[in-house]
Amino acid sequence: xxxxxxxxxDKDSLRLMDVADPARGDGPVLVETLSVGLCGTDxxxxxxxxxxxxxxxxxxxxxxxxxxxxLEAPEDSGLVKGDLVVGIVRRPDPExxxxxxxxxxxxxxNGNYTEHGIKGLDGFAREHWRADPEAMVKLxxxxxxxxxxLEPTTIVAKAWEQVHRIGQRAFFDPRTAVVTGAGPVGLxxxxxxxxxxxxxxxxxxxTDGPKPQLVHDLGATYHSDPLPTSGxxxxxxxxxxxxxxxxxxxxxxxxxxxxxxxxxxxxxxxQTPVDVGALNRKEVLMNGVVFGSVNANRRHYDAGAxxxxxxxxxxxxxxxxxxxxxxxxxxxxxxxxxxxxVVLDLARRGSAGLRVHD
Numbered sequence: 001x002x003x004x005x006x007x008x009x010d011k012d013s014l015r016l017m018d019v020a021d022p023a024r025g026d027g028p029v030l031v032e033t034l035s036v037g038l039c040g041t042d043x044x045x046x047x048x049x050x051x052x053x054x055x056x057x058x059x060x061x062x063x064x065x066x067x068x069x070x071l072e073a074p075e076d077s078g079l080v081k082g083d084l085v086v087g088i089v090r091r092p093d094p095e096x097x098x099x100x101x102x103x104x105x106x107x108x109x110n111g112n113y114t115e116h117g118i119k120g121l122d123g124f125a126r127e128h129w130r131a132d133p134e135a136m137v138k139l140x141x142x143x144x145x146x147x148x149x150l151e152p153t154t155i156v157a158k159a160w161e162q163v164h165r166i167g168q169r170a171f172f173d174p175r176t177a178v179v180t181g182a183g184p185v186g187l188x189x190x191x192x193x194x195x196x197x198x199x200x201x202x203x204x205x206x207t208d209g210p211k212p213q214l215v216h217d218l219g220a221t222y223h224s225d226p227l228p229t230s231g232x233x234x235x236x237x238x239x240x241x242x243x244x245x246x247x248x249x250x251x252x253x254x255x256x257x258x259x260x261x262x263x264x265x266x267x268x269x270x271q272t273p274v275d276v277g278a279l280n281r282k283e284v285l286m287n288g289v290v291f292g293s294v295n296a297n298r299r300h301y302d303a304g305a306x307x308x309x310x311x312x313x314x315x316x317x318x319x320x321x322x323x324x325x326x327x328x329x330x331x332x333x334x335x336x337x338x339x340x341x342v343v344l345d346l347a348r349r350g351s352a353g354l355r356v357h358d
Contacts, residue, residue, distance in 0.1 A: 003126035004036075004329050004344070005059040008051035016329065019061065019126060026130035029079060030071045031087070035148040035323075036125045036344045037065030038332060039184070040265075041118065046333065052119045063125030063344070064089045064117040067139075067148040077133040084139040086150045086305075087124055087131055090115045090295050106158065106295040115295075125326070125344060137301045140309050146316040148343055149188070153304035154296035156189040156238065159261040160196075161300065163236055166259050166289050174235035175199060178227065179220075180250055181240035182211040184319055184341045185263060189238040190220045191315075192307050201234070203227050203246075209338045210321065217315060227253045234258060242266040251279060251290065259289045 001021055007013040022030070042062055045051035053060045066087050073079040092100035093112030100108050117123020139147045167174070177193040179186045182204035193200040200220035204211055207224045215222035223230055226249055233255040239247055242264025250260055282288065296304070308316065323345045324332040332342050 001127040002326065003061045003122075004063065004326060005061045005125075006046055006051060007058060008045070008053050008060050009048050011048040012046065013048075014046045014062070014329065014333070016326065017059070019122075022126075022128055022130040024130065027132040027135065029073045029077060029085075029131055029133055029136065031068035031085060031129050031131070031136070032071050033063075033124055033127060033129065033346045034067045034069055034084075034144075035346060036063040036067075036123075037148045037151070037184075038342045038344065039065060039152065043333065045118065050118075054120055054122055057122075060117070061122035061124075061126050062117050063123035064115065065148055065151040066116075066124035067144075067150070068124070068129070071128070073133065079133055079136075079138060084141060084144055084147055085136040086139060086147060086301065087116060087129065087136050088298060088301060089118070089151060090297075091121065091135065103299075104297055106297045106300070125346075127346060134298075137298070137305060139305055142313070143305075143308055146308060146313060146320070149184070149316060149319060149341070150301065150304050150308060151296075152184050152341075153188045153192075153307055154300040155185055155263060155293070156192055156240075157303040157307060158296045158300040159189065159238055159263055159293045160192050161303065162291065162293055163238075163259050163261055166291065170257070170287075172235075172257075176201070176232065176234045176255070177236040177238065178203065178232060178234040178250070178253075179238045179240060180204075180227065180246050181264065182206070182215060182222070183240065186238070186240035187211070187214055187218070187319060187340070188307075189240060189263075190215065190218055191311055193236070193238075194219050195307060195310060198236070201230070201232055203230075210318065210340055214315070214318060214340070237261070238263065240264050244270070244272045248272070248274065251288075252282075254286070254288065257287045260291070262290065262292045263294070265294075 003019045070083040092105040097109040114120035177198045179190045179202045202215045203223045212222040237260040321340045322342045
């Protein structure tokens with residue numbers, strides 16, 4: 001079968017290759033891949049910034065954002081042929097540590113976890129894959145067009161869960177939320193904020209293209225100016241860019257007792273002057289909380305699936321700006337001005353792909 005793979009550590013080694021069918025030892029549930037979403041993590045792996053092959057293998061199949069259809073499953077699995085499923089990206093470490101043993105593998109304590117398409121496990125950009133039933137999440141059939149958005153939704157589902165858990169330290173009645181970054185993760189974070197009845201403001205640098213309208217149609221407010229000039233002081237801030245100046249703005253412009261979640265992974269090697277004393281003074285005197293969040297466990301997959309099911313399906317479909325065939329992977333990786341989310345559609349065999357218009 002065909003798969004999209006790289007040689008980790010070898011820059012620009014992305015290629016289509018023939019790989020063996022999934023081994024039965026991978027799990028009793030056989031899944032046909034329908035679509036795979038592309039994100040910055042995939043771009044960084046292609047650029048040899050990180051990525052780890054499975055043991056005994058010199059290549060890594062890409063693809064962690066995924067959607068598939070069950071082809072065969074055991075009778076006692078809770079799954080039947082035709083079910084829509086999403087494979088859970090991170091799997092517990094084999095020891096396991098106490099966090100992984102309790103189902104909190106997103107909080108792994110020793111770093112020995114594996115991740116499909118990223119670290120030690122092949123991804124889903126292949127025609128078929130196998131896994132155990134507990135390593136996948138069943139989706140409502142109505143999400144077939146947009147179910148590939150579940151994995152990025154889990155990131156912000158976890159972020160929002162942690163925000164509310166931290167808020168229970170004291171009185172917590174948020175009214176206003178700010179999201180920095182209007183990429184897929186930022187837009188999904190805003191969607192979940194709107195679903196909670198919050199006043200949501202989204203900050204990004206673009207002034208045209210689909211993002212401002214997507215934010216508006218969500219019921220949120222779009223800003224292309226920096227957060228400090230807006231005068232907004234949110235009780236909750238979800239940072240989705242990883243851009244250092246934006247992070248510093250986010251830490252400077254918040255309400256009393258505010259909670260800030262950092263979800264964007266920053267680049268390294270550049271020094272930015274920061275008055276740590278002033279930052280510490282502000283955090284202490286305002287009872288501020290700043291925390292980082294990465295990956296997700298099954299609880300967050302379930303919460304993300306519920307959030308997608310409640311959302312306007314036509315709005316979700318507009319997040320997918322391009323659908324490309326697997327054969328046209330190179331074109332899919334070329335960033336276009338109006339891209340929001342690019343998806344490899346494995347069902348679109350031999351087609352040049354489809355640009356999805358508003």
